[in-house]
Amino acid sequence: MPDKKDFIIDDKARAPKSTTPSKVTIPENTEAIGALIAVEIDGHKLKVPMGTTILEAAKKIGITIPTLCHHEDLCVAGVCRICVVEVEGMRTLQASCAYPITSPINVKTHTRKVRRARRHILDLLLSNHVGECYSCVRNNNCELQSLAKEYGVDFYRFGKRTEPVHGKDNSSYSIARDMDKCILCRRCIRTCIDLQEVGVYDAVNKGDKTKIGMFLDKQMSEQICINCGQCINRCPVGALKGNDPSDIVWDAIDDPKKHVVMQTAPAPRAGIGECFGLEPGTPLTYEMNTALKLCGFDRVFDTNFTADLTIIEEGVELIQRLYGALVEKKSNVALPQFTSCSPGWIKYIEHFKPEMLAHVSSAKSPQQMFGAVIKTYYAQLHNIDPADIVTVALMPCTAKKFECNRPEMTDSGYKDVDFGLTTRELAQMFKEAGIELPKLEKTPFDNPFGDRTGSGVIFGATGGVMEAAIRTVYELVTGKKVENLFDHADIIPVRGMEGIKYAELPITEVGPVPDIIKHLIPDWNWLKGATLKVAVCHGTANAKKVLENIEQGGKLSECHFIEFMACPGGCLGGGGMPIPTNEEIRKARARAIYAEDSESTVRKSHENPDVLKLYQEFLTEGPCGHKSHKLLHTHYTARGKKIV
Amino acid sequence: MQAISMESLQKDFTELKAKYGDDRSALLPILQDLQEKYRYLSDLILQETAHTLGLHPVEVEGVASFYSFFKTKEQQGKYVIRLCQTISCDLEGKANVARQLENELGIKFGETTKDHMFTLEYTNCLGMCDQGPAMMINDRLFAKVTPAKVSKIIADCRNEYIKSDFPKVVPSDVKKSGPILEHGVIAGEGLKKALEMKRPDIIYHIRQSGLKGRGGAGFPTSIKWQLAAAAKDEQKYVVCNADEGEPGTFKDRYLLFNHTDMLLDGMTIAAYVLGATKGFIYLRGEYLYMKKFLEEKLQERKQMGLLGDNILGKEGFNFHLQLRMGAGAYVCGEETALIESLEGERGEPRNRPPFPVDTGFQGHPTAVNNVETFIDAALICAKGHEWFSEHGTEQSKGTKLFSISGHCDNPGIYELPYGITIREMLKEVGGEDAKAVQVGGASGQCIPAKDFDRAIAYEDASSGGSIIVFGPNTDMLKVAKNFMEFFTEESCGQCTPCRDGNPKLLEGIHKLEKGRCSYSYLKELINLGETMQIASKCGLGQSSANAFISIMTNFQSEVLGRVPEKE
Numbered sequence A: 001m002p003d004k005k006d007f008i009i010d011d012k013a014r015a016p017k018s019t020t021p022s023k024v025t026i027p028e029n030t031e032a033i034g035a036l037i038a039v040e041i042d043g044h045k046l047k048v049p050m051g052t053t054i055l056e057a058a059k060k061i062g063i064t065i066p067t068l069c070h071h072e073d074l075c076v077a078g079v080c081r082i083c084v085v086e087v088e089g090m091r092t093l094q095a096s097c098a099y100p101i102t103s104p105i106n107v108k109t110h111t112r113k114v115r116r117a118r119r120h121i122l123d124l125l126l127s128n129h130v131g132e133c134y135s136c137v138r139n140n141n142c143e144l145q146s147l148a149k150e151y152g153v154d155f156y157r158f159g160k161r162t163e164p165v166h167g168k169d170n171s172s173y174s175i176a177r178d179m180d181k182c183i184l185c186r187r188c189i190r191t192c193i194d195l196q197e198v199g200v201y202d203a204v205n206k207g208d209k210t211k212i213g214m215f216l217d218k219q220m221s222e223q224i225c226i227n228c229g230q231c232i233n234r235c236p237v238g239a240l241k242g243n244d245p246s247d248i249v250w251d252a253i254d255d256p257k258k259h260v261v262m263q264t265a266p267a268p269r270a271g272i273g274e275c276f277g278l279e280p281g282t283p284l285t286y287e288m289n290t291a292l293k294l295c296g297f298d299r300v301f302d303t304n305f306t307a308d309l310t311i312i313e314e315g316v317e318l319i320q321r322l323y324g325a326l327v328e329k330k331s332n333v334a335l336p337q338f339t340s341c342s343p344g345w346i347k348y349i350e351h352f353k354p355e356m357l358a359h360v361s362s363a364k365s366p367q368q369m370f371g372a373v374i375k376t377y378y379a380q381l382h383n384i385d386p387a388d389i390v391t392v393a394l395m396p397c398t399a400k401k402f403e404c405n406r407p408e409m410t411d412s413g414y415k416d417v418d419f420g421l422t423t424r425e426l427a428q429m430f431k432e433a434g435i436e437l438p439k440l441e442k443t444p445f446d447n448p449f450g451d452r453t454g455s456g457v458i459f460g461a462t463g464g465v466m467e468a469a470i471r472t473v474y475e476l477v478t479g480k481k482v483e484n485l486f487d488h489a490d491i492i493p494v495r496g497m498e499g500i501k502y503a504e505l506p507i508t509e510v511g512p513v514p515d516i517i518k519h520l521i522p523d524w525n526w527l528k529g530a531t532l533k534v535a536v537c538h539g540t541a542n543a544k545k546v547l548e549n550i551e552q553g554g555k556l557s558e559c560h561f562i563e564f565m566a567c568p569g570g571c572l573g574g575g576g577m578p579i580p581t582n583e584e585i586r587k588a589r590a591r592a593i594y595a596e597d598s599e600s601t602v603r604k605s606h607e608n609p610d611v612l613k614l615y616q617e618f619l620t621e622g623p624c625g626h627k628s629h630k631l632l633h634t635h636y637t638a639r640g641k642k643i644v
Numbered sequence B: 001m002q003a004i005s006m007e008s009l010q011k012d013f014t015e016l017k018a019k020y021g022d023d024r025s026a027l028l029p030i031l032q033d034l035q036e037k038y039r040y041l042s043d044l045i046l047q048e049t050a051h052t053l054g055l056h057p058v059e060v061e062g063v064a065s066f067y068s069f070f071k072t073k074e075q076q077g078k079y080v081i082r083l084c085q086t087i088s089c090d091l092e093g094k095a096n097v098a099r100q101l102e103n104e105l106g107i108k109f110g111e112t113t114k115d116h117m118f119t120l121e122y123t124n125c126l127g128m129c130d131q132g133p134a135m136m137i138n139d140r141l142f143a144k145v146t147p148a149k150v151s152k153i154i155a156d157c158r159n160e161y162i163k164s165d166f167p168k169v170v171p172s173d174v175k176k177s178g179p180i181l182e183h184g185v186i187a188g189e190g191l192k193k194a195l196e197m198k199r200p201d202i203i204y205h206i207r208q209s210g211l212k213g214r215g216g217a218g219f220p221t222s223i224k225w226q227l228a229a230a231a232k233d234e235q236k237y238v239v240c241n242a243d244e245g246e247p248g249t250f251k252d253r254y255l256l257f258n259h260t261d262m263l264l265d266g267m268t269i270a271a272y273v274l275g276a277t278k279g280f281i282y283l284r285g286e287y288l289y290m291k292k293f294l295e296e297k298l299q300e301r302k303q304m305g306l307l308g309d310n311i312l313g314k315e316g317f318n319f320h321l322q323l324r325m326g327a328g329a330y331v332c333g334e335e336t337a338l339i340e341s342l343e344g345e346r347g348e349p350r351n352r353p354p355f356p357v358d359t360g361f362q363g364h365p366t367a368v369n370n371v372e373t374f375i376d377a378a379l380i381c382a383k384g385h386e387w388f389s390e391h392g393t394e395q396s397k398g399t400k401l402f403s404i405s406g407h408c409d410n411p412g413i414y415e416l417p418y419g420i421t422i423r424e425m426l427k428e429v430g431g432e433d434a435k436a437v438q439v440g441g442a443s444g445q446c447i448p449a450k451d452f453d454r455a456i457a458y459e460d461a462s463s464g465g466s467i468i469v470f471g472p473n474t475d476m477l478k479v480a481k482n483f484m485e486f487f488t489e490e491s492c493g494q495c496t497p498c499r500d501g502n503p504k505l506l507e508g509i510h511k512l513e514k515g516r517c518s519y520s521y522l523k524e525l526i527n528l529g530e531t532m533q534i535a536s537k538c539g540l541g542q543s544s545a546n547a548f549i550s551i552m553t554n555f556q557s558e559v560l561g562r563v564p565e566k567e
Helices: A054-060 A113-127 A144-150 A186-195 A229-232 A246-254 A266-276 A287-293 A302-326 A343-352 A354-359 A366-382 A399-404 A423-432 A456-458 A464-478 A539-550 A583-599 A609-616 A626-632 B005-019 B024-038 B043-053 B056-064 B089-090 B092-103 B147-157 B191-194 B199-211 B221-230 B251-258 B258-272 B285-303 B335-342 B373-383 B385-389 B422-429 B476-490 B496-515 B518-534 B539-543 B544-554
Strands: A038-042 A042-049 A086-087 A107-109 A175-178 A200-206 A211-214 A239-240 A259-266 A300-301 A389-395 A419-422 A500-506 A531-538 A560-567 B079-084 B117-122 B135-137 B139-143 B175-178 B237-242 B276-283 B318-325 B366-370 B397-407 B412-417 B436-439 B443-446 B466-470
Touching: A038 A054, A038 B335, A042 A054, A042 A113, A042 A399, A042 A464, A054 A107, A086 A113, A113 A144, A113 B496, A113 B518, A186 A200, A186 A229, A211 B056, A211 B285, A211 B335, A229 A239, A246 A389, A246 A419, A246 A423, A259 A266, A259 A287, A266 A287, A266 A389, A266 A423, A266 A456, A266 A583, A287 A300, A287 A423, A300 A302, A302 A366, A302 A456, A302 A609, A302 A626, A343 A354, A354 A539, A366 A389, A366 A399, A366 A609, A366 A626, A366 B147, A389 A399, A389 A423, A389 A531, A399 A419, A419 A423, A419 A609, A423 B335, A456 A464, A456 A583, A464 A500, A464 A531, A464 A560, A500 A539, A539 A560, A539 B237, A560 B443, A583 B285, B005 B024, B005 B043, B024 B043, B024 B056, B024 B318, B024 B335, B043 B056, B043 B199, B079 B092, B089 B092, B089 B397, B089 B476, B092 B117, B092 B147, B117 B221, B117 B518, B191 B258, B191 B373, B199 B258, B199 B373, B199 B385, B221 B366, B221 B373, B237 B258, B237 B335, B237 B373, B251 B258, B251 B285, B251 B373, B251 B397, B258 B276, B258 B318, B258 B366, B258 B373, B276 B285, B276 B335, B285 B318, B366 B373, B373 B385, B385 B476, B397 B422, B422 B436, B436 B544, B443 B544, B476 B496, B476 B544, B496 B518, B496 B539, B518 B539, B518 B544
Parallel strands: A038 A107, A259 A300, A259 A389, A389 A419, A531 A560, B079 B117, B175 B412, B237 B276, B237 B366, B276 B318, B397 B466
Antiparallel strands: A038 A042, A086 A107, A175 A239, A200 A211, A500 A531, B079 B135, B135 B139, B397 B412, B436 B443, B436 B466
């Protein structure tokens, strides 16, 4: 199977020029390009590839230089100046994060001048940092606080502002902002513009009036924001946080009349351990079930169940679109079909490319399908008044908070999902309840949605939805095991952290049409000899490139199905996941997710017995049938870019 | 005044894109034209400009809010009065003019009259330091304004300047010229000689002359040009830094008007040396009244074959020069900030390395030089390097134009050789009784009388040309306050030491004014100033504490323990 081949998209960085990484084309010694350069750092001699920054070089020999504006996911800024070091022969100190080594230098990282400068910088930042650590969501996980401790700050040298000047902005369902805590590192700007191409933030004004602004100082809820929360994950302090509903969730738990049902998405289980001091990538799926019961949740289900359901609904929708276009020769079929599980992505396309909304699968996200199923099927099954059911969703995501509050997400007759909790917020609830998560016993998920497949789990990683879809579609169409094509059913071409991935799947033979969709498709002959073309992207900056490529009739316009995830790395890099984040951490979380898939007994969505049962007992018209459409599908709003 | 509608804007954008292009570097000129037409940048203008150029609205707002000449949120008056608040005008009685302006208009600074006729604002240095207090009304300059003249000026505005007594152009005041100002070279002469030379020979002459950057940093011009010439790129740029914003500097204003051809010769020679085909003159927004003149000059040179394609008949030597206006941001005098500004960004200095000679405008090798540097280079090509280097000191060759203002009998422009002592200079200008001299503008150092034997030269007291004399009765704390207010406002705001440090120093001055600052806290602030000097990102931040440190060190008994005056 050919993969990732000759696939190039123009990759012009949209970052402000001053913050794009340094390019070095004329070193003093041109023969040294690509060569190793000798440097001396605090007396250690080492050789580094040309262009390595002083910060990276120091790291190699175990010297930690403090940073605040630097972030591994983002381009260089060099603005906080906390990372300054002395370079022999230079009058001024140099920002080690922004200084590429191009000739032999001698660096000293903690001289008197350097220590004093860093202390002054901390003193300055602290003097404008309003708020007390103990009333801050980032207490004990704050980069400014850690540095203050490391540098022995025990008084405010230049005083301390106590009165807020900006005030708090809690207008958004997803992201809360407290600019009085902001230290102007500009990570949120670089995240929002470079990684996500959304552009909610930029620096406005100059001099001492400089602040991180949003357009015309309008509230967060009025901005063109996709709620992805990537800015929260990269904020070094508590200036940005999720809008936390845990107090109301506790109220529901405490209310004996309420039947509180939790669904847990795949990504949080791979990351929540980080909130308890464990290494990234330590899965705590079943310990978390125990903890949720200890907290008082009445039922704990796995969102993977509806992930499998999504694959069926979305897969059948794809097949219908293909049939419409290829066999019925309908002219109005939008292909490629786009996935719809990432609410950040949905809001992105609603704002930035509403003219392409017809491409988006109408299938709801697994979170919302679950909510609708719980307040209908589950309520009937257990004879509970849906009005008394409170559905809570544990998500890696801040955009899910917005999604569950969309007015159209009430198909059960009630608000389908009442609250979205992030991984961080649930960890906080566990701590409040005195639960030491890693030490708990394991508990399985509750029935009737206890069965789920490995395909559902991998929804948490970029490429996971596509992998699950390929497993199912291939087997439904060919009647053959996907293992014939991919060892262990691991669809490697769609895995990994590459921004845009592309794969082709030749369908050389076809089998009989399975019962579940017999009423929709007479046979598969029309697919014989076809090649299914798919692509996967994550991070909305990549989504933008993909959309532009399709619009321009590029290679991706030939695709049949494309997976879009708003967050870099997919859900495991979501805006509700533990802080910090970087590619290494995201890869570790991905390993945990793929391991859980690998260990699953059932690994393909269409083999999930509980999903099949749901179609037999409840959604009796089958996938994409009338009831499915009412409960499991949705519509979108062309929002556009205008800020009013 | 024009009404703003979607339709009118769409029409504007079609024209503006044709004029300035549709990439981000068109942003400033587009905003400038729209600001002029609609007198402010409304929500709709900001958003539509963003969508036209493929930017996010907040990015456009970020740019608009960075430059003081742009106005968002509310409409400006038909006449925008900008009174200079910088040190020299301050010493000449700006406060009284300000008060009278408020009295006449019935508004405070920062406000607009109800009839939308007048907006009253402060601005930083108009380059009229020897003829202060100065103010600017739209593109017109007013020098030596007194409170008594204020009502007449306002009345003139109301009459659209018909029968105005005030001169349309305020001439500069040259008090002493030397070999540079009396060069006797005609347009194209230096350029012609340069084109007869091989490129390395031009660099050789510049190197031998010892010419260093006249903006103040003193980087050898020959090395800058050589590096940019050696850089491998299809496209290179030559940029003239005409963003003369250093308080107390006004010599470029004179040069731009009176030695324009030498400047353009110099830029064209640089283009030839580098292999650059495009260039910009980045003219500060405060010099808007020169725009038309310079644009006509460029046109004229094109007709004379001194700009454009095949210059002076030299096959394949093409150089196209554009005038770009700044919009009121001091920091844009820093070369990387200037390049950012040209690119349509906030004028925030870049990380260095890489340097502009390698990665400049839109990533291409770019040589940025001061107005005077280009003129010197053109004259060196015309007259030879010996002519230039016979003046000055070993490390500071040539003569230099100085803008001298403050408490002296004869403020104005002086051409003097490098190496001259402050004492000699004061004698020249009639300011012998000075208690201190600010050398190098707000970012320079304040030299007390005991050190008047120091020489003005790169190796000693370095200056880009600004000399401000403080007479015996000057309150040095007020001087320090003026400078710190300036930097607090003009810091680009990106790096911590400069953005947050300058306000702390200013707060310290407020404490000193009240007589409530301990010696130990003053020492803390001086230490902080020293950190700012070495830890800030750019030259502005690194030099913003200079004056504070020298005043607080040299005039300690004057600033400490004050008993505040009662209002």
